[in-house]
Amino acid sequence: MKSDRGDIELAGVCKSFDGATYVVDGVNLKIADGAYCCFIGPSGCGKTTILRMIAGHEDPTAGEIVIGGQNVVGLAPVQRRTAMMFQSYALFPHLTVRENIAFALRVRGMSKADRLRAADAMIEKVRLTQFADRLPAQLSGGQQQRVALARAAITEPRVLLLDEPLSALDEQLRVQMRQELRRMQQELGITFIHVTHTQLEAIALADLVVVMEQGKIKQAGAARDVYAHPHDRYVAEFMGGQNVLSGRVEKVNGASFTLAQAAPDGIEVPLQAHSTVSVGDKVDIAVRRDDVALVRPGKDLPPGCTTSLPSRVRAIEYQGYFVKVMLDTVPDDEFVAYVPEKTFFADPFTVGDVVMATWATGSALPLA
Amino acid sequence: MSAVLADMPETVAPATTKAIAPSRGQRPWTFYVLAMLFAFYVLALYGPMFCIYVLSFQDIRGGLVFPMKGHSLHWFVDLFTQVRTGDVKGSFDRSIKLAVIVTIITVVVSFLAGLGFRKRFRGDTIVFYMMIGSLVAPGLVLGLGTGLLFQALGLNASWYTSALGAQLSWTLPFGVLVMFAVMSRFNHVWEEAAYDLGASRWQSIRLVMIPVLAPGLVAVALFGFTLSYDEFARSLQTAGSLNTLPLEIWSMTLNVTSPSLYALGTVTTVVSFVVIGASLGSIVLIQKKRSSSAKG
Amino acid sequence: MQPSSSPAQTPPRANLAGWLYVLPLVLVLVPFFVAPILVVLAASFFATDGFGGLTPGFTLASYVEVLHSALTLKLYLATIKFTVLTWIFTLIIGFFVAYFLVFHVRNQLLAIGLFLLCTVPFWTSNIIRMISWIPLLGKEGLINQALLAMGVIRQPLEVLLFSDLAVVIAYVHQLTIFMIVPIFNSMARIDKKLIEAAIDAGASRFDIMRLIVVPMSKSGIALGTIFVVSIVMGDFFVVKVMSGGGSASVVSAFYEDVGVLQYPTAAASAVLLTLVLVAIVSLILRTVDIRQEITR
Numbered sequence: 001m002k003s004d005r006g007d008i009e010l011a012g013v014c015k016s017f018d019g020a021t022y023v024v025d026g027v028n029l030k031i032a033d034g035a036y037c038c039f040i041g042p043s044g045c046g047k048t049t050i051l052r053m054i055a056g057h058e059d060p061t062a063g064e065i066v067i068g069g070q071n072v073v074g075l076a077p078v079q080r081r082t083a084m085m086f087q088s089y090a091l092f093p094h095l096t097v098r099e100n101i102a103f104a105l106r107v108r109g110m111s112k113a114d115r116l117r118a119a120d121a122m123i124e125k126v127r128l129t130q131f132a133d134r135l136p137a138q139l140s141g142g143q144q145q146r147v148a149l150a151r152a153a154i155t156e157p158r159v160l161l162l163d164e165p166l167s168a169l170d171e172q173l174r175v176q177m178r179q180e181l182r183r184m185q186q187e188l189g190i191t192f193i194h195v196t197h198t199q200l201e202a203i204a205l206a207d208l209v210v211v212m213e214q215g216k217i218k219q220a221g222a223a224r225d226v227y228a229h230p231h232d233r234y235v236a237e238f239m240g241g242q243n244v245l246s247g248r249v250e251k252v253n254g255a256s257f258t259l260a261q262a263a264p265d266g267i268e269v270p271l272q273a274h275s276t277v278s279v280g281d282k283v284d285i286a287v288r289r290d291d292v293a294l295v296r297p298g299k300d301l302p303p304g305c306t307t308s309l310p311s312r313v314r315a316i317e318y319q320g321y322f323v324k325v326m327l328d329t330v331p332d333d334e335f336v337a338y339v340p341e342k343t344f345f346a347d348p349f350t351v352g353d354v355v356m357a358t359w360a361t362g363s364a365l366p367l368a
Numbered sequence: 369m370s371a372v373l374a375d376m377p378e379t380v381a382p383a384t385t386k387a388i389a390p391s392r393g394q395r396p397w398t399f400y401v402l403a404m405l406f407a408f409y410v411l412a413l414y415g416p417m418f419c420i421y422v423l424s425f426q427d428i429r430g431g432l433v434f435p436m437k438g439h440s441l442h443w444f445v446d447l448f449t450q451v452r453t454g455d456v457k458g459s460f461d462r463s464i465k466l467a468v469i470v471t472i473i474t475v476v477v478s479f480l481a482g483l484g485f486r487k488r489f490r491g492d493t494i495v496f497y498m499m500i501g502s503l504v505a506p507g508l509v510l511g512l513g514t515g516l517l518f519q520a521l522g523l524n525a526s527w528y529t530s531a532l533g534a535q536l537s538w539t540l541p542f543g544v545l546v547m548f549a550v551m552s553r554f555n556h557v558w559e560e561a562a563y564d565l566g567a568s569r570w571q572s573i574r575l576v577m578i579p580v581l582a583p584g585l586v587a588v589a590l591f592g593f594t595l596s597y598d599e600f601a602r603s604l605q606t607a608g609s610l611n612t613l614p615l616e617i618w619s620m621t622l623n624v625t626s627p628s629l630y631a632l633g634t635v636t637t638v639v640s641f642v643v644i645g646a647s648l649g650s651i652v653l654i655q656k657k658r659s660s661s662a663k664g
Numbered sequence: 665m666q667p668s669s670s671p672a673q674t675p676p677r678a679n680l681a682g683w684l685y686v687l688p689l690v691l692v693l694v695p696f697f698v699a700p701i702l703v704v705l706a707a708s709f710f711a712t713d714g715f716g717g718l719t720p721g722f723t724l725a726s727y728v729e730v731l732h733s734a735l736t737l738k739l740y741l742a743t744i745k746f747t748v749l750t751w752i753f754t755l756i757i758g759f760f761v762a763y764f765l766v767f768h769v770r771n772q773l774l775a776i777g778l779f780l781l782c783t784v785p786f787w788t789s790n791i792i793r794m795i796s797w798i799p800l801l802g803k804e805g806l807i808n809q810a811l812l813a814m815g816v817i818r819q820p821l822e823v824l825l826f827s828d829l830a831v832v833i834a835y836v837h838q839l840t841i842f843m844i845v846p847i848f849n850s851m852a853r854i855d856k857k858l859i860e861a862a863i864d865a866g867a868s869r870f871d872i873m874r875l876i877v878v879p880m881s882k883s884g885i886a887l888g889t890i891f892v893v894s895i896v897m898g899d900f901f902v903v904k905v906m907s908g909g910g911s912a913s914v915v916s917a918f919y920e921d922v923g924v925l926q927y928p929t930a931a932a933s934a935v936l937l938t939l940v941l942v943a944i945v946s947l948i949l950r951t952v953d954i955r956q957e958i959t960r
Contacts, residue, residue, distance in 0.1 A: 057560055078566035086564075090557040094579045094658060104565035107575070135658060155565060395768075398869070402764035406778070409761055412837065413785055416796035419806070423799055433804045477688040484685025489678055495686050495693075502697040504890060504945055506898030506915050509934040512922055513700025516707060533696035540692055594787035600901065605922070617791050621905055633792040640788040648780070 005068035006158035006191035007033040013063035025215035038202035041212035083152035087163040091136035162194040242286040284367040291363040292337035304360040424630035443631040463613035467597040474592030478543030503541035507601030515605035530606040550584025583651040590647035708931035726932035743913040750835040758843025766851040801825035826908025843888035850884030886952040
């Protein structure tokens with residue numbers, strides 16, 4: 001019995017090309033049917049290899065890939081009912097838009113009239129009707145992407161796999177096509193798995209963000225979870241928007257502990273629900289850049305702030321709706337405050353100013 | 369020549385002009401020197417050939433050198449009717465047939481080998497160097513070896529057996545090398561996309577690879593045909609009792625001292641040019657069809 | 665990028681697939697390249713009755729004969745002379761023609777057109793191109809006629825045709841193309857921005873030539889050299905025809921030996937020549953990874 005469900009389960013999936021090093025190293029993951037899932041990580045982290053294993057272009061060295069309750073390892077892409085949209089699209093250069101889209105039907109032996117009718121319907125869906133007789137080389141990047149999407153979608157897959165689908169486009173088009181991808185996903189109602197190295201793309205699109213490093217999943221969860229509550233230093237730094245500080249635990253007092261730092265009274269950090277720390281432990285904490293407030297020395301700290309770190313302004317970048325202020329708070333790491341534009345220009349700093357960096361105690365997040 | 373370049377005074381080129389190939393403005397003096405060299409090369413390349421084409425149209429008084437003595441097709445008629453010029457028609461016939469067979473085999477075998485060499489496999493280097501060896505080995509020696517081999521096996525050497533094989537040992541390495549260049553332009557993702565869309569191995573070759581690579585395959589065919597059609601050293605000991613055209617020309621260079629020889633040169637070159645023209649023409653046609661703007 | 669794995673770790677299935685694809689190629693090369701070479705090698709150890717009959721056995725007599733003959737040294741010297749002269753001229757002309765096309769012709773379409781113009785004769789008969797020098801270089805040829813008319817010489821020059829000069833001219837005429845194509849290919853791959861960057865850094869035209877163009881065309885030069893050297897060393901008919909029988913090379917002597925049925929000595933000299941050729945080619949191959957060069 002074939003299932004129409006596009007839920008995916010990866011169980012202990014490993015991949016090694018040379019038998020010695022693992023590109024994908026024991027990945028376990030469940031992706032719900034109809035989810036939009038983004039794999040994100042630096043190049044070489046194994047995200048594309050996972051995608052290719054789900055697609056059936058690569059066999060796992062170990063582990064199971066289950067789609068709709070069925071282990072698909074060893075099956076051809078068509079049998080898996082997956083379809084892939086390749087990076088830079090891989091449109092057939094000698095075939096027109098219509099012939100490209102009808103290709104899957106052609107190899108299935110569908111009659112010419114039938115497959116062209118089906119292709120035309122799909123062409124309309126992606127709004128390419130006036131380009132149906134063009135060759136890929138005569139299309140813009142955005143149009144090519146829509147052809148690629150249509151060519152993959154016409155196979156009626158239960159999972160669509162997208163390998164860096166937006167990387168070939170320029171900035172403006174990227175935002176536009178991002179919305180289009182989301183719209184298509186909702187319209188088709190199938191699982192999308194999207195590989196990217198752009199954080200913004202991942203958190204804007206995904207129901208499930210999977211952060212990877214060196215063949216392992218570092219964190220998987222909803223976009224907001226991953227961005228606002230990173231598990232560890234790696235995820236915090238990779239997703240961005242966080243300052244990461246490290247230090248030794250000086251004392252533990254009930255619901256919080258104090259981290260020794262170059263601050264008069266150390267840094268107070270609330271203790272998470274089921275975690276324990278003891279004095280002397282080395283601990284990383286994260287503070288969102290937009291949670292950091294800057295106060296001139298001698299002025300009162302905003303309410304709820306118990307920690308303040310004396311810093312000097314190293315550089316200032318105007319970003320439009322906020323101002324990025326770079327500080328020398330931590331000796332070797334960057335420490336940045338995103339100050340709302342209006343707040344900043346009410347009392348602007350200049351490079352070299354001494355400020356107190358502070359934040360509401362509750363917003364400091366201990367990392368694993 | 370390199371001394372000329374060495375003595376070049378250092379040119380102080382303004383930042384906006386390119387010293388070697390300025391896209392605008394004054395051309396460097398090296399352009400004119402090299403353009404003259406190029407013109408001289410092309411002249412030396414084609415000039416002598418045109419001399420014999422012209423001389424082949426002399427009348428019955430004609431000799432092997434200029435000046436032209438009259439104009440007629442006498443030597444062409446002579447070529448195909450006289451006994452002393454040998455069996456030109458028959459050898460011409462054989463050469464064309466042989467070249468067609470060699471072309472077909474070369475295209476198919478080179479294409480398959482090109483597919484095979486895209487991935488490393490155990491022993492691929494041996495096959496590769498065997499091919500290079502076959503390319504650089506002295507043709508006459510290989511031909512003799514083939515001839516002796518056939519003799520030892522009690523087989524009769526003939527143009528469609530031993531000479532065919534000997535020619536393939538020459539055209540295939542060329543064909544495969546050209547195929548390498550052609551394949552390097554084929555993005556393997558197209559194949560993967562075809563597989564992803566459900567195409568079988570054969571469907572992906574037939575519907576994607578062959579059409580995409582068509583211009584390259586025509587180029588391989590051109591190599592196969594012309595290299596076989598003009599092949600001489602390897603055929604010499606392997607063609608058996610019936611000559612191919614180059615062998616006929618060879619024996620004529622040794623015996624015939626009339627413009628018949630030039631007439632034969634003209635005829636065989638015309639055939640070559642027709643084949644080259646047809647090949648290049650069809651390549652251009654394929655490319656053009658592919659880049660032409662929207663139809664209908 | 666496809667993750668590339670070394671052949672040793674290729675799964676057996678991929679090895680099998682690779683071999684299946686190159687099987688037809690191997691099926692041609694084994695009987696028509698490997699076997700003939702082995703036959704020649706075997707024949708070089710056989711004894712002969714002097715009338716073409718071979719007695720299987722193992723004797724080094726043929727090698728002794730070949731190595732002791734003063735003629736052998738003369739033949740090798742002549743062959744090396746022709747090879748070196750041809751190599752130098754084809755390299756210089758080929759390099760600068762390619763350089764002109766890549767770096768001096770601004771219009772890329774024109775450059776490709778001119779490149780094709782250079783390659784067309786490659787697809788025509790070598791013999792015809794060789795004999796086409798007769799009406800030019802002969803005693804009553806165009807060049808002598810012109811020189812006489814201009815009063816530069818009183819007597820027609822005899823050295824033009826049927827001389828070593830004519831042999832080298834014919835070789836250069838035929839083989840420059842083998843230099844142009846690979847050098848053109850490697851030069852065309854040089855990023856023009858590299859040269860602009862060098863100019864910005866204050867490099868003179870000679871510096872650019874010495875530090876960028878020549879090193880980056882090295883593989884093309886190596887490839888062209890392999891072609892030219894192996895063809896000249898393996899040739900016999902240019903030497904035979906253009907020298908008018910006055911000069912001989914190793915292979916033309918081989919041809920004469922075969923003509924008088926001296927198979928073992930011919931085979932022995934062929935084996936020695938092949939060894940020399942293999943040594944030269946592998947020396948060149950050490951400087952360039954030809955396979956990577958061709959397949960990329």
